[in-house]
Amino acid sequence: MAEAELTGFANMPILEVTTRSGDRCSVEAAEGATLKQALMDGGVSEILALTSCGGYCSCGTCHVFVDEMSFSRLPPVKADEDALLDFHDSRTPFSRLSCQVKITKELHGMHVTIAPVL
Amino acid sequence: MIDPELRKQVPAHVRDDQIVMYDYVSDPRIAKVGDVQLGMHLLHEEAPDVFYSPCNGGFWVVTRLDIMSKILPDTDHFSNKELVIPRIVSDAVMIPLNLDPPEHLQYRMVLMRHFDPKSIRAMEPFIRAWANKLIDKVIAQGHCEFAEEIGAAFPVSVFMELMGYPLDQFEEFRRIVHAFFAPETTPEERVKVQTKILETVAVYFDERRKEPRDDLVSKLLQEKVWDRPLTTDELNSIGFLLFLAGLDTVANTLSFTFNYLAQDQKMQERLGAHPEIIPSFVEEALRRFSIVQQPRLVKADVEINGAQMKAGEMVVCSLPLAGMDDHRNPMPEVFDVDRKDRAHLAFSVGPHTCVGNQLARLEMRILTEEWVRRIPHFWRKAGTEPERRIGGVAALSKLFLEWPKPN
Ligand code: HEM
Ligand code: FES
Numbered sequence: 001m002a003e004a005e006l007t008g009f010a011n012m013p014i015l016e017v018t019t020r021s022g023d024r025c026s027v028e029a030a031e032g033a034t035l036k037q038a039l040m041d042g043g044v045s046e047i048l049a050l051t052s053c054g055g056y057c058s059c060g061t062c063h064v065f066v067d068e069m070s071f072s073r074l075p076p077v078k079a080d081e082d083a084l085l086d087f088h089d090s091r092t093p094f095s096r097l098s099c100q101v102k103i104t105k106e107l108h109g110m111h112v113t114i115a116p117v118l
Numbered sequence: 119m120i121d122p123e124l125r126k127q128v129p130a131h132v133r134d135d136q137i138v139m140y141d142y143v144s145d146p147r148i149a150k151v152g153d154v155q156l157g158m159h160l161l162h163e164e165a166p167d168v169f170y171s172p173c174n175g176g177f178w179v180v181t182r183l184d185i186m187s188k189i190l191p192d193t194d195h196f197s198n199k200e201l202v203i204p205r206i207v208s209d210a211v212m213i214p215l216n217l218d219p220p221e222h223l224q225y226r227m228v229l230m231r232h233f234d235p236k237s238i239r240a241m242e243p244f245i246r247a248w249a250n251k252l253i254d255k256v257i258a259q260g261h262c263e264f265a266e267e268i269g270a271a272f273p274v275s276v277f278m279e280l281m282g283y284p285l286d287q288f289e290e291f292r293r294i295v296h297a298f299f300a301p302e303t304t305p306e307e308r309v310k311v312q313t314k315i316l317e318t319v320a321v322y323f324d325e326r327r328k329e330p331r332d333d334l335v336s337k338l339l340q341e342k343v344w345d346r347p348l349t350t351d352e353l354n355s356i357g358f359l360l361f362l363a364g365l366d367t368v369a370n371t372l373s374f375t376f377n378y379l380a381q382d383q384k385m386q387e388r389l390g391a392h393p394e395i396i397p398s399f400v401e402e403a404l405r406r407f408s409i410v411q412q413p414r415l416v417k418a419d420v421e422i423n424g425a426q427m428k429a430g431e432m433v434v435c436s437l438p439l440a441g442m443d444d445h446r447n448p449m450p451e452v453f454d455v456d457r458k459d460r461a462h463l464a465f466s467v468g469p470h471t472c473v474g475n476q477l478a479r480l481e482m483r484i485l486t487e488e489w490v491r492r493i494p495h496f497w498r499k500a501g502t503e504p505e506r507r508i509g510g511v512a513a514l515s516k517l518f519l520e521w522p523k524p525n
Contacts, residue, residue, distance in 0.1 A: 056467075057223075118236060
């Protein structure tokens, strides 16, 4: 069977996710969606904080760690996102706000770890 | 048919079927139903999801949660520069509320650094102490007027301690806040009160500049935007906004909530037996009793659900209508702590999402915990009915509660 059929709809990128409690799962992500949206659609509801700004780079609650390889494929962190990431003691060089990351084909296989709550 | 006189007051690009009378400050629907949020909810039946009201100088109204969730964050088409209905062209700026991107976030961050979950969690002990101090004052008498004695007094006390304002000024502060928001206050008086608030704010920034302490006023003095310290004007503007944003809102949400709780003995018992559900209780209260009607200024022409909004017009996202939206919350009139998939916009959404939302939630949780622990059974005094009013922030006052006097 062709790989396209195995991976389902039109080659949706698949992400490997580790939740806060350490559980692992795969999430099919729609291209063009934000990573945060993809995680929520994929059932990783813990990414949605009660106090979320709704995905507008204004609260910092959607913090995730991305694997090093994938990180290098992402567009750079903008100033606003950088400032919000600074709130997090847990920030690493591979931290992103998931509402600021757009899903593209190249991200297939990306590993995403949900960061601890603030 | 639409009254031709009325039609004349409405801009030509508004269709007849989009015109519905809705008064932003005193809509008759509220009095008719005797419930602010239920009264507004009538609009879900009577009006299109986006309509134009010719009242208060004319403004668009959005009644559905999903449409508000598009408008509130959309800073390309909607501005926060003017947030008063009827529109007043004014250059007064409350930081960060009245700022649009890109400046907005730098200033917002100044506050976020002190209202983050960690800082808020650290406030829990002193907030709990305040809840108890205020309950101590009324518990023995077996009755109180909740809106003033608890609802207003509680957030004012917490705010003063947080800012580092001297607590012997409490009565003065409460008087100022009350005067600013009371409906009988005339615009001239309000300007005077506003000056008074700004003076008060300025005095303490001055004092702490000379002698810093461990309080928010001193910390704000240390804050920077674009690597420079805040100017005196910027500081005063932030101080002023905190005064207005963090006191009346909490007070009124509490009053609406306790007005309901006083009339639901079963819920009182449940909260007493299961205090662990209080966080859900608070969320349901925020949904069922949202109070803010959030305006935006249209800054670029845009079509929303068939409505042609033109630059310079005002649009109101009536946040109580988001909580009461039956498309999103089935049977919205029912207060249901166990509601699945609850949605509300009590704190708005997008870049201006309330900075104080965790503090507000914590204050509500703690007051509810301490109240039901110490006054597990209470009711509204027979023959009394609270007063309700709407506007930018809906209010409930004259809430007389009674409970058995402790022996
Ligand atoms: C239940 C209580 C409260 C409610 C319902 C409430 C509601 C709101 C709403 C709806 C907004 C958004 C305005 C917009 O979209 O333009 C807002 C903004 C804001 N609130 Fe609250 N608020 C509450 C408590 C507080 C508290 C306790 C504080 C702080 C002491 C606070 C500080 C602020 C600030 C600083 C902003 C401006 C944020 C910005 O422009 O980025 N609020 N609030
Ligand atoms: S959801 Fe608020 S910053 Fe991402």
